[in-house]
Amino acid sequence: MISVQNAVFSYDDSYILKGISYVEESPIIAGLWGRNGVGKTTLMKLMAGHMKPSEGRLEIMGQQPYNNVKAQKHLCYMQEDHPFSEIWTVRDALRFYQYFNPNWNQEEAFQLLEAFELPEKKKVKKLSTGMKTALQQVIGLASHAEVTILDEPTNGLDAGMRKTFYKLLLKSYEANPRLIVVSTHHIEEIQNLLDSIMVIHEGKLLMHKSMEEIREMGMWLTGESNQVDVLVKGKRVLEESKMGSMKKVMVDDVISDVWRDHARKGGVSLESAPLQDYLLNVTEKKKEGIR
Numbered sequence: 001m002i003s004v005q006n007a008v009f010s011y012d013d014s015y016i017l018k019g020i021s022y023v024e025e026s027p028i029i030a031g032l033w034g035r036n037g038v039g040k041t042t043l044m045k046l047m048a049g050h051m052k053p054s055e056g057r058l059e060i061m062g063q064q065p066y067n068n069v070k071a072q073k074h075l076c077y078m079q080e081d082h083p084f085s086e087i088w089t090v091r092d093a094l095r096f097y098q099y100f101n102p103n104w105n106q107e108e109a110f111q112l113l114e115a116f117e118l119p120e121k122k123k124v125k126k127l128s129t130g131m132k133t134a135l136q137q138v139i140g141l142a143s144h145a146e147v148t149i150l151d152e153p154t155n156g157l158d159a160g161m162r163k164t165f166y167k168l169l170l171k172s173y174e175a176n177p178r179l180i181v182v183s184t185h186h187i188e189e190i191q192n193l194l195d196s197i198m199v200i201h202e203g204k205l206l207m208h209k210s211m212e213e214i215r216e217m218g219m220w221l222t223g224e225s226n227q228v229d230v231l232v233k234g235k236r237v238l239e240e241s242k243m244g245s246m247k248k249v250m251v252d253d254v255i256s257d258v259w260r261d262h263a264r265k266g267g268v269s270l271e272s273a274p275l276q277d278y279l280l281n282v283t284e285k286k287k288e289g290i291r
C-alpha cells in the first residue's frame with residue numbers, strides 16, 4: 001500500500017531525511033513518532049505527493065504520488081493546520097473533499113460532525129483551533145481513502161475531544177479497514193489503537209516495529225545500588241537516578257525469565273518502562289552508555 005525506498009530529502013543543503021525505507025502492505029493503523037523537527041511532516045508530505053524526494057522512490061498503491069492524479073485517488077492527507085478556503089463553511093469543506101475522494105462516506109461524515117459538535121453552516125475561518133483540527137479528522141476519516149495520512153490529528157484537541165477522536169478512529173477503521181498513518185506526540189494515549197510504530201531519529205528510521213514488540217522494550221530496575229550495578233553490567237543503560245543507597249535504572253532490554261530470576265536473587269524490582277519514556281531515552285543523544 002505504501003512503499004518508500006531510500007527516500008532522501010533536503011532543504012537546500014540541509015538534509016532532513018537521510019534514506020528512509022518503509023513498506024506497509026496491509027491495512028493497519030500505523031504510528032509515526034519522533035522528536036520535534038525530525039522530519040515526520042516532511043515524510044508524510046513525501047508520501048502524500050506534496051513534495052518530491054531529492055533521492056529514492058515512493059509508491060502509494062503502486063503509483064508514485066508526486067504530481068500524479070492516479071495516486072491521489074487512493075490518498076487522503078490531512079496536514080496540521082490544513083489550508084481551507086476563506087469563504088468555505090464546514091459543509092463546503094466536506095463537499096470539496098467528497099468530490100476528490102472516490103470512497104467518501106457521507107453518512108459517516110455527518111456522524112463525525114455530530115460527534116465533534118461541528119456546526120455545518122459555520123465558516124471554517126471562524127472555527128477554533130481544536131474545532132478546525134476536528135474538521136480535518138472528519139474529512140480524513142470520512143474519505144475512506146485506501147491510504148489515509150493524519151499529521152498530528154489531536155493537535156489543539158482537549159482531553160475529551162482526543163478521547164472522542166480515538167474512539168471514532170477505531171470505529172471507522174474496524175468498519176472499513178484501510179492503511180491509516182498517524183503522526184503523534186501523544187504516544188501513551190494512542191498506543192492501544194496502533195498496530196505498528198515507526199520512529200524517526202536523526203534523519204533515519206530508527207525503528208519500525210509492531211506494538212507488541214515495542215511495548216516489551218525498555219525496563220526499569222530498582223534496588224540497592226550495588227545490586228543494580230551488578231545486574232546492569234554490560235547492558236545499555238538509558239536513564240538512571242539515585243535515592244540514597246537505592247538506584248533506579250532503565251535498561252534497553254526486554255523483560256525475560258532470566259532477568260526475573262536475576263532480579264529476584266538480587267532483591268531488585270523489575271518493571272517495564274512506559275513507552276514514551278523509552279522512546280524519549282532512545283532518541284536522546286548523550287545520556288546512554290554501555291556499563
Ligand SMILES: Nc1ncnc2c1ncn2[C@@H]1O[C@H](COP(=O)(O)OP(=O)(O)OP(=O)(O)O)[C@@H](O)[C@H]1O
Binds near residue numbers: 036
Ligand atoms: N520550508 C522549509 N524550509 C526549510 N526547512 C524546513 C522547511 N520546512 C521544514 N523545515 C525543517 O525541516 C525539519 C523537519 O521538519 P518537519 O516539520 O518535517 O518535522 P516534524 O518532525 O514534523 O516536527 P514537529 O514534531 O515539530 O511537527 C525541521 O528542522 C524544519 O525546521
